[in-house]
Amino acid sequence: MQQTKTLQKRKRIALIAHDHKKAEMLEWAIYNKTVLSRHELYGTGTTGKLIEEHLDTPVRKLLSGPLGGDQQIGAMVAEGKLDVIIFFWDPMEALPHDPDIKALLRLGVVWNIPMASNRASADFLLTSPLIHQEYEVILPDYSQYLGRKV
Numbered sequence: 623m624q625q626t627k628t629l630q631k632r633k634r635i636a637l638i639a640h641d642h643k644k645a646e647m648l649e650w651a652i653y654n655k656t657v658l659s660r661h662e663l664y665g666t667g668t669t670g671k672l673i674e675e676h677l678d679t680p681v682r683k684l685l686s687g688p689l690g691g692d693q694q695i696g697a698m699v700a701e702g703k704l705d706v707i708i709f710f711w712d713p714m715e716a717l718p719h720d721p722d723i724k725a726l727l728r729l730g731v732v733w734n735i736p737m738a739s740n741r742a743s744a745d746f747l748l749t750s751p752l753i754h755q756e757y758e759v760i761l762p763d764y765s766q767y768l769g770r771k772v
């Protein structure tokens with residue numbers, strides 16, 4: 623039988639931006655302050671602090687990315703504790719925690735999480751009627767992997 627989960631009206635949204643993308647993330651977040659403040663916001667350390675200060679909206683701050691913040695967000699995804707990820711990652715610079723970034727992006731796909739990596743897609747997500755709706759999502763079926771002998 624297919625497994626589903628119900629996404630509440632108030633979404634749990636993770637906001638993450640690399641250093642060269644922080645200004646863009648902040649501008650986007652300020653522009654979308656009204657919508658964002660209706661949801662539960664999470665962020666990696668520095669991004670979260672920046673957004674909290676400028677939006678005057680509480681953001682649950684995890685560790686800074688290079689110190690494990692991406693992994694913490696990834697763990698939340700795996701545990702079904704996040705609904706949306708807005709992650710403006712830097713396509714122009716290699717970062718020391720690249721494996722963590724890749725791991726987070728992978729888990730977002732594994733768990734069928736709506737993810738935006740740039741402003742255009744973030745706008746699509748935030749203007750979707752689903753952002754304020756309660757709705758049911760079908761969870762991916764990984765029983766074939768769970769049943770496999772390692």
Ligand SMILES: O=C(CO)COP(=O)(O)O
Nearest residue numbers: 666667668669686687688
């Ligand atoms: O490095 C990050 C994500 O990979 C972001 O971390 P900060 O928000 O702490 O800068």
